[in-house]
Amino acid sequence: MKPITPLLKVDNLSIELPAGFDRKYAVENLSYTLEAGEILCVVGESGSGKSMTANAIMGLLPSYLKPSAGRILLKGRDLLAMSEAELARERGRTVSMIFQEPLSALNPLMTVGEQIAEVMLVHGEGDARSRDERVLELLDYVGLPDPASLRHSYPFRLSGGQRQRVMIAMALALEPAMLVADEPTTALDVTTQAQILDLIRRIQRAKGMGVLFITHDFGVVADIADKVVVMEKGLIVEQGTADDVLNRPRHPYTRRLIAAVPHPDESATRAEAAGEPLLEVRNLQKTYRSGGGLFTRPRIVKAVDDVSFTLRRGETLGVVGESGSGKSTLGRCILKLTDVDGGEIRYRGKDLVPLSQAAFRPMRRHLQMVFQDPFASLNPRHTIGRILTDGPVANGVPMDEAQKKARDLLALVGLDPSAYDRYPHEFSGGQRQRVGIARALALDPELLVADESVSALDVSVQAQVLDLMQDLQKKLDIAVIFITHDLRVAAEVCDKIAVMYRGAIVEAGPPAEVFNAPRHAYTQKLIAAIPGRHWNPRAAVA
Amino acid sequence: MKTLEFLIQRLAKAAFVVLGVVILNFLLIQLAPGDPAAVLAGEAGAGDEQFIAQLRAQFGLDQPLYVQLLSYLQNILSGDLGYSYRNQVPVADLIMERLPATLLLTGSAFVFSLVLGIVLGVLAAYKRGSLGDSLIMTGALVFYATPLFWVALMAVLVFSIHLDWLPPFDMESIGAGYTGWARAADIAHHLVLPTVTLGLFFTAVYTRLTRASMLEVMNLDFVKTARAKGVPKGRIIRRHVLRNAILPVFTFASVQAGQLVGGAVLTETVFAWPGIGRLMFDALMQRDYPVLLGVFLVTAAVVVLVNLVADLLYRFVDPRIETAG
Numbered sequence: 001m002k003p004i005t006p007l008l009k010v011d012n013l014s015i016e017l018p019a020g021f022d023r024k025y026a027v028e029n030l031s032y033t034l035e036a037g038e039i040l041c042v043v044g045e046s047g048s049g050k051s052m053t054a055n056a057i058m059g060l061l062p063s064y065l066k067p068s069a070g071r072i073l074l075k076g077r078d079l080l081a082m083s084e085a086e087l088a089r090e091r092g093r094t095v096s097m098i099f100q101e102p103l104s105a106l107n108p109l110m111t112v113g114e115q116i117a118e119v120m121l122v123h124g125e126g127d128a129r130s131r132d133e134r135v136l137e138l139l140d141y142v143g144l145p146d147p148a149s150l151r152h153s154y155p156f157r158l159s160g161g162q163r164q165r166v167m168i169a170m171a172l173a174l175e176p177a178m179l180v181a182d183e184p185t186t187a188l189d190v191t192t193q194a195q196i197l198d199l200i201r202r203i204q205r206a207k208g209m210g211v212l213f214i215t216h217d218f219g220v221v222a223d224i225a226d227k228v229v230v231m232e233k234g235l236i237v238e239q240g241t242a243d244d245v246l247n248r249p250r251h252p253y254t255r256r257l258i259a260a261v262p263h264p265d266e267s268a269t270r271a272e273a274a275g276e277p278l279l280e281v282r283n284l285q286k287t288y289r290s291g292g293g294l295f296t297r298p299r300i301v302k303a304v305d306d307v308s309f310t311l312r313r314g315e316t317l318g319v320v321g322e323s324g325s326g327k328s329t330l331g332r333c334i335l336k337l338t339d340v341d342g343g344e345i346r347y348r349g350k351d352l353v354p355l356s357q358a359a360f361r362p363m364r365r366h367l368q369m370v371f372q373d374p375f376a377s378l379n380p381r382h383t384i385g386r387i388l389t390d391g392p393v394a395n396g397v398p399m400d401e402a403q404k405k406a407r408d409l410l411a412l413v414g415l416d417p418s419a420y421d422r423y424p425h426e427f428s429g430g431q432r433q434r435v436g437i438a439r440a441l442a443l444d445p446e447l448l449v450a451d452e453s454v455s456a457l458d459v460s461v462q463a464q465v466l467d468l469m470q471d472l473q474k475k476l477d478i479a480v481i482f483i484t485h486d487l488r489v490a491a492e493v494c495d496k497i498a499v500m501y502r503g504a505i506v507e508a509g510p511p512a513e514v515f516n517a518p519r520h521a522y523t524q525k526l527i528a529a530i531p532g533r534h535w536n537p538r539a540a541v542a
Numbered sequence: 543m544k545t546l547e548f549l550i551q552r553l554a555k556a557a558f559v560v561l562g563v564v565i566l567n568f569l570l571i572q573l574a575p576g577d578p579a580a581v582l583a584g585e586a587g588a589g590d591e592q593f594i595a596q597l598r599a600q601f602g603l604d605q606p607l608y609v610q611l612l613s614y615l616q617n618i619l620s621g622d623l624g625y626s627y628r629n630q631v632p633v634a635d636l637i638m639e640r641l642p643a644t645l646l647l648t649g650s651a652f653v654f655s656l657v658l659g660i661v662l663g664v665l666a667a668y669k670r671g672s673l674g675d676s677l678i679m680t681g682a683l684v685f686y687a688t689p690l691f692w693v694a695l696m697a698v699l700v701f702s703i704h705l706d707w708l709p710p711f712d713m714e715s716i717g718a719g720y721t722g723w724a725r726a727a728d729i730a731h732h733l734v735l736p737t738v739t740l741g742l743f744f745t746a747v748y749t750r751l752t753r754a755s756m757l758e759v760m761n762l763d764f765v766k767t768a769r770a771k772g773v774p775k776g777r778i779i780r781r782h783v784l785r786n787a788i789l790p791v792f793t794f795a796s797v798q799a800g801q802l803v804g805g806a807v808l809t810e811t812v813f814a815w816p817g818i819g820r821l822m823f824d825a826l827m828q829r830d831y832p833v834l835l836g837v838f839l840v841t842a843a844v845v846v847l848v849n850l851v852a853d854l855l856y857r858f859v860d861p862r863i864e865t866a867g
Contacts, residue, residue: 058770084775092772104763108862109785118781119771154861170771 005076007178007210008034008057013070015052015061026052026065027234034227036177039204039211041221041242043257044231045458046429050214052234054180056080057212058097059087075177092119096171100183102163106155112139112166113151119173138169142199161192168199178210185220189322190485194529197224216459218261219488219532222246230254247540260463261537264491264515276348278479279311279334279447284343286326286333286503303329304340305503309496313446316473316480318494318511320487320526326503327483331449334481335367336360347447365395368440372452374432378424384410384435385420391443402442409438413468430461437469441476448473451483466493487530491515499523545857552853556846563842564618564835568611571831578627578829579603585828601627614835623839624832626825633836636821641840643713644817646729647736647809648802655741656795659748660788666749667756667787668779678749686746694739694812701735708735711814736813740806744798748791755787762786792859796852804841 013030017023027049034040044050055061057072057079072079074095079087091097096119099105107115116138117131126134139147142165155163164184171179181200185193201224204211215221221228225242230251238251249255286304303326311317321327332338334345336352345352347367352360371377378387388406393399410419413434424432433453440448450469454462470493473480484490490497491511498508499522507520518524527533579597598604602613617624623633666678685693702710709732714720720728759765760783768782798805807819814820818837825833857863 060766060769088769088772088774090772091770097767097770099763099767101763105767107764107768107782107786109860110781118768118773122771122773122777156862167767170767 005073006033007036007038007075008212009071009073010053010057011071011073013053013056013072014068015049015056015065016068018064023234025068025234027056027231030070030236032229032236032239034178034210034212036210037204037208038226039201039213039224040227040229041213041215041225042229042231043215043218043221045216045257045460047233048231049234050216050231051182054097054182054212054214057095057180058091059084060097089123092171092176093123093174094176095178095180096174096176097180097182098164098167098171098184100186102160102167102187105167106163108155111152111154112158116151116166116170116173119170123174125174134173135169138173139166141172142166142169142203143195144169159192160188161196164188164192164196165199168196168203172203172207175207176209178212179204180212180214182214183216184213186216190487190531191322191525191529193220193531197531200224217531218246218258218459218537219530219535222532222535230257246535246537249540255541257460258537259541260460261532262459262463262466262486262488262492263537264488264511276312277310278313278315278348280344280346281310281334282308282344282346284308284330284333284345285341286329286338287341302326302503304333307343307500307503307505309498309505309508311447311479311481313479314473314477315496316470316482316494318490318497319481319483319500320485320490320497321500322485322526324502325500327485327500328451329503330500331369331451331481331483334447335364335369335449337369365391365443366445367447367449368443368445370433370436370440370448370450370453372455374429374436374456375424377436378432378439380424383421383423384427387424387435387439388420388442391439395443405442406438409441412441412472413438428461430457430465433457433461433465434468437465437472441472445478447479447481449481449483452485453482454489455484455486462489469493487515487526499526545854549850549854552850556850559846560839560842561615564615564839565611567835567838567842568614571835572607578831581829582627618839623836626830626833628828628830629833633832636833637818637836637840640816640818640821641803643815644803644806644810644819647733647740647815647817648806650733650737651741651744651806652795652798652802654737655744655748655798656791658741659745660752660791662745662749663752663791664756664779664784666753667760667783670757675753679753682746682749684746685742686750690739690743691808691812693742694736694809697735697739698812708732710735713816736806736809736815739813740809747794751791751794752787755790756783759783759787789860792852792856796848799848799852800845802848803844804837 010030010032014028015026017026030053032040042050042053052061052065056067057074059079061067067080070080074090079090082090106112110118113132113135116135120126120131120134125131135151136147139150144150144162144165155166158166167184179200184200185196188196197220200211200213203209213224221242227240228242228245229239230237230245230253232253238245238249238254245254246258249258284304284307285302288301288303289298290301305326307330309317319327319330329338333340336355336357340353343353347363352363355363382390385403385406388409389399389402392402392405397405407417407420410417415431415434415438419427419431419435424435427435436453453469454465457465466489469480472478482490482494491514494511496508497511497514498505499514499520500506501522507514507518507523514523515527518527579594579601582597583594595604602610605613614624623637625631626633626636629636662678662682666675669675698710701708709715713732714725714728715732718728765778765782768778773782803818804822806815806817807823809815810817810819811823818840822834822837824830825837
């Protein structure tokens, strides 16, 4: 019997890193196979080398990285032995790729139609007319509205989800046997992500394609994978069928990752926070106006529309919504980082809205913020010590006292005391976020606004930072407004959840209630879109 | 529709800008030391008080300043740029006579530097780190740093005096009486040295700008997308990289285009090119204020106009730019 050649066979692939990196190989002794009609998910955290294997298959590795051993066999032919010209013929025809950032993956100065047609053009397929027809067919196939006019649009006119659909249309133009998808839904909203995942799965079934899907999200894996490869630090630690890896993980690293997947604990009930309300927001309004000149009407967006809620000491309110829902604007309004158009923000009974910036300044120390991007929110030229002492010193705390406090805080957030004299670039994302939290706590705030504070972090680091925040909240009895796009995270850490949609809170209540019996149609849609809903990671590692 | 609206708005603003420039120039020039009447009288060889007073009255220089300004503005609005004190001809005629020569020179220099600069920049970026790249970038640095007048003098020394390849000055051979194509060829021959001299600095700027911009765009995601589509390298450079990298070059080119009229004083003086620059230089020396103000006005108008055209073109070069911006 003749053995059937698999669609893709990666055989003992190693890619050496140049000297000066923390490890010798970007990926080492990688071996896996992908059959036609199968979805293989490569899962790992940042720096695990998961994207590296995708780039090696496409021949898109940066010039300083060269595969040092092994083979990549596509339909039995070694891609690593091909010349650049041969490889260019295979790309787009036999194997195509879609990327993480739909915003930057399309050429901003070419219409989407031109970009799709270009695939066929450079591979010498058809004439101008048949290519045009195919473009319309593809745009329609990936579910984009009005293909006839959309193909003349420039990418900046399209939403993130639409752009990712264009990318998929482009990848499908020549009906390749294999699709490489590098985190294609990570940058998208959860409802858009669900649609794109659905589209990829549908196309894969219809065309019998093999899909290599790179992701960090186990929920996504649970939704689409047939087979799973788990990577850590350039090595494959575990591989097998999706059922085996997800429900019976053997390797400790896999078990740790799965344990860190946020999952609402349905049995747990939380003690109702009692006592005086710390913050009362009543009928808050914020409208953005843009454009508008001598002849044009301004564009008006209601970013925060009649929002009301109450927050007590020691309580966590989760504000959940997709991009553009106004959740971040709400956070900025409460901290008076932006003007409001109406309503009240009562902090300990005192309305903050009419206060001038000067009158509000002494109160600022009570209301602090932890930002989303741990890389951009710390001044790269200041030591951690300076970052932690600046706030207290500006509020009149003597320097030596502030320094002592800063060192205590470093211990509190689980950082080494030596961090005090170091600069932000010496820390990882998770560590920087700990610094961000310490910075906010340096002023002994009573209210913390955490705006997507764990979104940029790997899942295991995210779990640690969430634990830290919950722990600190209990210790210090502070109120937290937790702004996030991730319902799973919110359900795990919050006492109450408010779902925002187009500036308004459409539903609010305890997590279990919102999760299990959502009343508003939008909440229902949001919950239905959560990846891996039918998979219980807690049971897998129990 | 939006474009028309944009155009009307901008034209209205431009008119105010030019008016402001005219008033400012008029007032500033009063601050300059020296009296046109005295200079004229001195050149005529008659320096007595009465003659100077007569000259003053003739040119309206004895009126109060605001009266002079108002009458000047009135004249300009009716299209009259005034009368040259010295040459006794209308300023408008003087300028129109000199303008073609200047536009020919600056226009050639503009095209020369833009084309050469972009080609060299693309080559340097494409062959990054190679010997060719180093040579191009060193050359660009040298011409970026060297003063224009020195380049001009050296060029005359080498190509005209030693090698005798190119004529050192003037716009055409005096007294040769060429007509038609022969005349065009003669002018082109005279044009080479001043064009290259004037254009080299901007060539260097464009080369550096194009190379840096190309290298930046080459690292963007959509270039990776193009490679993943199987687009050949040459086409990636042309269609994806260069097309996006050209935007900053375009911005700088509009700055150079603004100097089409006023930017060649030095070159015109060195090469005795009969253009606006020399007219301005002579007028300054002779305190011929109406001519000087006229040249300033035309220069300002061209700068404003070029800016307007550049903003309009920008919307074709980059579809993301909206009128409102």
